[in-house]
Amino acid sequence: MATLEHEANGEPIIDGDGGEGGVRRRDFINVAALSFAGVGAVAVALPLISQMSPSADVLAQASVDVDISKILPGQAIKTSWRKQPIFVRNLQPKEIAEANAVPLSELRDPETLAQRTKPGHTNWLITLGVCTHLGCIPLGTGEGENRGEFGGYFCPCHGSQYDTAARIRKGPAPKNLVVPPYEFSSPTVVKIG
């Protein structure tokens, strides 16, 4: 018998304070050994999981400066930050008025244009150029590109349409185009990131 110790007369001695069928010394060893192995397995799994997160060199692509002095009202440019496209758009007064005329209750992801721009720079709409549906790049920055029904951006892949504040208005995308962290380092230079 591996699990019980015997006295000379054959009567089993029960280990610990458990009675017949209670906790034996062998049970303790089993649990302790398994727990130890489990902690070891987790300790090994952690670096194997975290190696897949963005590495330091990827994270280091932290910020870019964008010169916006050449962008006329109504124009937009595409630049990149963290390998993702960024749309910088100089809104016309008409487009600002259009964006402000929309009641928030009509929006899928309610946000005002003012919330999506910097105070004093409401004409500068800066967003990630990544459709929030499945990550395509919407049209609308280039000259003559389809801006969709709402005059903002249009993703032809699955038909998502954004308005002049880059808010989702129609189609499968769930969210507005994301506004990245940025600041105006001078009236003509924007620092993104």
Place this chain on the structure above:
Amino acid sequence: MSFAWAKPYEPKTEIGRWFDDRLPLPRLVYGAIGGGYPVPRNLNYFWNFGVLAGMALAIQIVTGIVLAMHYYSYAGGAFESVERIMRDVNGGWFIRYAHANGASFFFAVIYIHIFRGLYYGSYKAPRELVWMLGVVIYLLMMATGFMGYVLPWGQMSYWGAQVITGFFSAIPVVGESIRVWLLGGYAPDQAALSRFFSLHYLLPFVIAGVVVLHIWALHIPGSGNPTGVDVKDEKDTLPFHPFYTAKDGFGVGVALLVFATVLFYLPNYFGHSDNYIEANPLATPAHIVPEWYFWPFYAILKSFTFDFILPAKLWGVLAMFSSILLLFFLTWIDRSPVRSTSYRPVYKRFFWLLVVDVLVLGWIGGSAPTTARIIIGQIAAAYYFAHFLIILPLVSKFEKPLPLPTSITASVLHGEEEESAPYGLAKSAPAAAE
């Protein structure tokens, strides 16, 4: 197992006996595809596609290993290395085209294999695990196929990676973090390319392992057959070798002719021209489409265009995954005691409707979304789920199947009698008469 009348392996030479005592590998092969594996005598050519799938996997592994010797999994050089394989590597064009079209061939064969299984009730007892392991193989194939398509780092490859990993961002709260973790960055880049290459090389060997389990599980009850009637005695079976090795050999020959025709005359037919443009993270192709073998599922994904309760994007992703996961539960969805659809007059019609429905979904998935096509896709996607969740359970409950043949042999001999008898004088089938 195989049946009681299976001939045991008997080594004929001294060295054969010596080997068998130490490593019974020839015994295993003999019992799996040799004279030791009795197979129903009435298999038709749809039973050829398992072997063809095995051949396709072998082609992919061999050509893939060779391509990996010339390919750079470096985002700045992957596209060029593929072009170099096409132009400078000796026979590189042939190996690459064989690998790229081999994937199409593999999926085509697998789809026929799956629909064969659906028609003849291969998912029913006692072959449930064979079927479920098959679904696992199919899921692994989809993952492998997707990651392989990303490697040439063309425009479609790149944007395919962007869209498919975008599925994960549909998960509430943690989705975006999971996507960044999967890609190792904010957009597909070097980290994603390297890990896709590593996994694309690994997964085919995992598939091969699950294929072994799939065949192992099959050899316990033995192969099914077009009547769906169980094997009753020795008359119902033939040894695998030479009868089915010969029949499969012929099928392999025909399949290779088809494969060679595509490979030599239409090598880019199944590809997308945008993939000959190097990946550009700042411009999306006008129309992102996956490879043809994912079109039906892509159509289901695209069918969800408006929110109700959950966001449309999450619905699309959930529906797409559940359309495949449904297959796992087929054994319990279809409660009909009859395996073969040949004897199920009502279900037979719905089976062919499903085939048409999947073809419609495929067409929708491969074309640009217009208003009309979105509606057609929504109807077809709804029908797909209705087939499995409503029609199949109801039909299997209320349908009155046709009388089954008394045995496999009876079903075979009945046909011969009809043919040899003078017109109109054939005795009616013993099974149908009883």
